[in-house]
Amino acid sequence: xxxxxxxxxxxxxxxxxxxxxxxxxxxxxxxxxxxxxxxxxxxxxxxxxxxxxxxxxxxxxxxxxxxxxxxxxxxxxxxxxxxxxxxxxxxxxxxxxxxxxxxxxxxxxxxxxxxxxxxxxxxxxxxxxxxxxxxxxxxxxxxxxxxxxxxxxxxxxxxxxxxxxxxxxxxxxxxxxxxxxxxxxxxxxxxxxxxxxxxxxxxxxxxxxxxxxxxxxxxxxxxxxxxxxxxxxxxxxxxxxxxxxxxxxxxxxxxxxxxxxxxxxxxxxxxxxxxxxxxxxxxxxxxxxxxxxxxxxxxxxxxxxxxxxxxxxxxxxxxxxxxxxxxxxxxxxxxxxxxxxxxxxxxxxxx
Amino acid sequence: xxxxxxxxxxxxxxxxxxxxxxxxxxxxxxxxxxxxxxxxxxxxxxxxxxxxxxxxxxxxxxxxxxxxxxxxxxxxxxxxxxxxxxxxxxxxxxxxxxxxxxxxxxxxxxxxxxxxxxxxxxxxxxxxxxxxxxxxxxxxxxxxxxxxxxxxxxxxxxxxxxxxxxxxxxxxxxxxxxxxxxxxxxxxxxxxxxxxxxxxxxxxxxxxxxxxxxxxxxxxxxxxxxxxxxxxxxxxxxxxxxxxxxxxxxxxxxxxxxxxxxxxxxxxxxxxxxxxxxxxxxxxxxxxxxxxxxxxxxxxxxxxxxxxxxxxxxxxxxxxxxxxxxxxxxxxxxxxxxxxxxxxxxxx
Numbered sequence: 001x002x003x004x005x006x007x008x009x010x011x012x013x014x015x016x017x018x019x020x021x022x023x024x025x026x027x028x029x030x031x032x033x034x035x036x037x038x039x040x041x042x043x044x045x046x047x048x049x050x051x052x053x054x055x056x057x058x059x060x061x062x063x064x065x066x067x068x069x070x071x072x073x074x075x076x077x078x079x080x081x082x083x084x085x086x087x088x089x090x091x092x093x094x095x096x097x098x099x100x101x102x103x104x105x106x107x108x109x110x111x112x113x114x115x116x117x118x119x120x121x122x123x124x125x126x127x128x129x130x131x132x133x134x135x136x137x138x139x140x141x142x143x144x145x146x147x148x149x150x151x152x153x154x155x156x157x158x159x160x161x162x163x164x165x166x167x168x169x170x171x172x173x174x175x176x177x178x179x180x181x182x183x184x185x186x187x188x189x190x191x192x193x194x195x196x197x198x199x200x201x202x203x204x205x206x207x208x209x210x211x212x213x214x215x216x217x218x219x220x221x222x223x224x225x226x227x228x229x230x231x232x233x234x235x236x237x238x239x240x241x242x243x244x245x246x247x248x249x250x251x252x253x254x255x256x257x258x259x260x261x262x263x264x265x266x267x268x269x270x271x272x273x274x275x276x277x278x279x280x281x282x283x284x285x286x287x288x289x290x291x292x293x294x295x296x297x298x299x300x301x302x303x304x305x306x307x308x309x310x311x312x313x314x315x316x317x318x319x320x321x322x323x324x325x326x327x328x329x330x331x332x333x334x335x336x337x338x339x340x341x342x343x344x345x346x347x348x349x350x351x
Numbered sequence: 352x353x354x355x356x357x358x359x360x361x362x363x364x365x366x367x368x369x370x371x372x373x374x375x376x377x378x379x380x381x382x383x384x385x386x387x388x389x390x391x392x393x394x395x396x397x398x399x400x401x402x403x404x405x406x407x408x409x410x411x412x413x414x415x416x417x418x419x420x421x422x423x424x425x426x427x428x429x430x431x432x433x434x435x436x437x438x439x440x441x442x443x444x445x446x447x448x449x450x451x452x453x454x455x456x457x458x459x460x461x462x463x464x465x466x467x468x469x470x471x472x473x474x475x476x477x478x479x480x481x482x483x484x485x486x487x488x489x490x491x492x493x494x495x496x497x498x499x500x501x502x503x504x505x506x507x508x509x510x511x512x513x514x515x516x517x518x519x520x521x522x523x524x525x526x527x528x529x530x531x532x533x534x535x536x537x538x539x540x541x542x543x544x545x546x547x548x549x550x551x552x553x554x555x556x557x558x559x560x561x562x563x564x565x566x567x568x569x570x571x572x573x574x575x576x577x578x579x580x581x582x583x584x585x586x587x588x589x590x591x592x593x594x595x596x597x598x599x600x601x602x603x604x605x606x607x608x609x610x611x612x613x614x615x616x617x618x619x620x621x622x623x624x625x626x627x628x629x630x631x632x633x634x635x636x637x638x639x640x641x642x643x644x645x646x647x648x649x650x651x652x653x654x655x656x657x658x659x660x661x662x663x664x665x666x667x668x669x670x671x672x673x674x675x676x677x678x679x680x681x682x683x684x685x686x687x688x689x690x691x692x693x694x695x696x697x698x699x
Contacts, residue, residue: 047522185365185366185369186369188366189366189369189370189373190373191678192366192370192675192678192679192682193370193373193374193671193674193675193678194632194633194636194637194674194675194677194678195633196633196636196637196640197636197655197667197670197671197674198377198671200655200659200667201374201377201378201667201668201670201671202377204659204662204664204667205377205378205381205382205664206381277529281529281531284531284533285531285532285533285637285641288531288533288641289640289641289656289659290659290660291659301531304531304533304534304537307537308537311537311541321537325530325534328530328531329526329529329530332528332529332530333525333526333529336525336528336529337522337525340525
């Protein structure tokens with residue numbers, strides 16, 4: 001199961017599919033009067049709109065890294081992002097594959113590698129806008145590539161935890177009694193293990209990998225959503241429209257899908273956006289602890305982890321951690337702000 | 352009150368049992384014990400050494416239920432009698448039905464017998480005992496200082512509600528929330544310890560007041576870690592409390608705003624805050640996990656960090672179980688406090 005999620009094409013397909021699904025839901029929801037009102041409100045929210053645009057930008061960069069072109073050595077496929085950035089580092093035939101990789105650290109825009117004793121001339125001097133990392137890879141490109149990692153973690157995990165959380169939440173809230181008891185027991189048990197310990201243990205057993213990480217995060221992450229949906233469904237079931245639907249003899253299935261789900265859908269959307277920001281942070285923390293992204297995968301957390309030794313070097317290597325932190329910060333910040341804007345839009349009284 | 356407490360405690364038992372089962376599934380059902388041995392012993396381990404490793408820990412038993420116990424199998428025993436040997440065949444059952452890893456692990460959890468670390472071989476009980484003091488020295492002050500700071504900030508924001516300062520403060524909180532915890536730690540250490548050369552950047556000694564010097568920076572950083580999300584959360588709670596009728600009554604009576612804020616709103620808001628304090632436990636655990644290794648403090652967080660780096664399954668497993676116990680204890684304490692303050696709870 002967890003190996004299934006570790007295949008790159010599965011990750012890409014699922015995440016793209018997930019985003020199409022979210023988009024479809026929003027389009028579908030736009031027929032709903034409440035959603036229309038929320039969208040009108042959101043359009044006037046300047047902070048929300050700006051953060052929405054920033055998120056779209058990150059999605060675009062992530063998509064560029066996800067889509068593979070049938071180029072590269074032996075048509076093995078390289079991502080659009082690689083293809084676009086390769087031209088920047090074309091060494092002009094000096095290197096076999098056309099992509100120049102430096103030997104080690106070099107400062108931003110430097111033409112020599114970072115070394116006090118023996119600075120060597122770089123292959124592509126003055127072209128590394130943000131310098132290079134320990135393996136000589138361009139920091140800017142690595143930072144952009146890490147967008148995909150963040151999107152995979154956020155998207156894939158959401159694709160796992162949202163269906164589980166929403167389904168169990170609705171079931172517990174609608175059927176109550178023993179169904180509710182069982183579901184409550186399961187999630188109180190899961191919730192009583194501290195998240196970080198559970199994740200670390202899970203990943204220690206499963207091994208590194210983005211798919212495995214998403215799997216672990218998905219299994220632990222549904223509790224919050226389930227609680228939220230359960231509470232809201234409990235409240236909605238008391239409302240008259242549910243009683244009316246029941247009294248004209250509509251089936252449980254129809255009441256759930258036609259009446260209850262549309263009325264909790266906005267909570268799922270808000271939870272998805274805010275949860276996404278949390279997932280990006282957790283990915284960074286897990287990668288920092290060394291159980292997250294596997295070696296060779298660009299990840300902001302891994303870049304920050306590298307800074308442990310880089311910051312004690314002389315001269316200081318500051319560009320990796322700065323680039324990673326900035327990129328991570330703006331994505332998480334925009335997601336948080338956008339999520340808050342959504343919440344305000346759906347419930348203007350709270351803002 | 353007493354019966355409420357008893358009921359609450361009884362409710363915990365199935366949850367603890369559930370945690371035990373989850374931990375077992377995590378470490379023994381998802382992977383085979385063989386895999387665990389191979390990770391520990393390295394790739395070049397001989398089958399014999401793997402077998403000894405498993406046998407020493409009792410992991411060579413059947414995983415769930417010892418079905419062999421139901422079958423009778425023949426065992427031949429050589430017996431020496433009157434100078435000549437003869438072989439006797441007797442039927443013997445394969446031990447107890449419950450002689451399996453599952454039941455052994457359950458029993459060990461129930462009796463708090465965590466065994467030894469897979470890597471260092473130290474008994475885990477001792478590890479927990481020695482590590483608890485440094486960890487508590489950081490987390491307990493950090494918890495109270497963090498609570499006080501966040502509540503104070505939140506009250507200030509509510510006091511200035513809907514002003515530009517409130518808006519800016521709220522956005523600042525979101526910004527604080529948007530950085531991963533280790534960034535604070537890395538920069539905190541770099542700026543304060545190395546830049547200002549005031550606090551020691553690394554190390555720990557348990558020696559009266561001089562311990563303070565080592566702990567001040569980690570505690571301060573731990574406060575900052577949770578500040579953004581807490582302030583924002585408390586602000587919402589106090590704002591809700593501020594909209595209540597009794598606040599309007601107080602104003603109508605002519606109570607000054609400072610008294611309304613610091614006495615009426617704070618007191619009633621604190622009731623709601625009690626339920627949220629358990630939410631702090633995971634933050635404290637994460638904080639000490641990230642912080643202690645960084646500052647060289649030999650606490651539980653450091654132990655766990657090293658266990659993760661060396662894939663020490665036994666230690667991580669014990670941590671998962673103890674973490675869950677801590678959270679349950681926290682929940683019980685919360686409910687107890689809540690019932691103490693709010694009579695409606697214990698009567699329902």
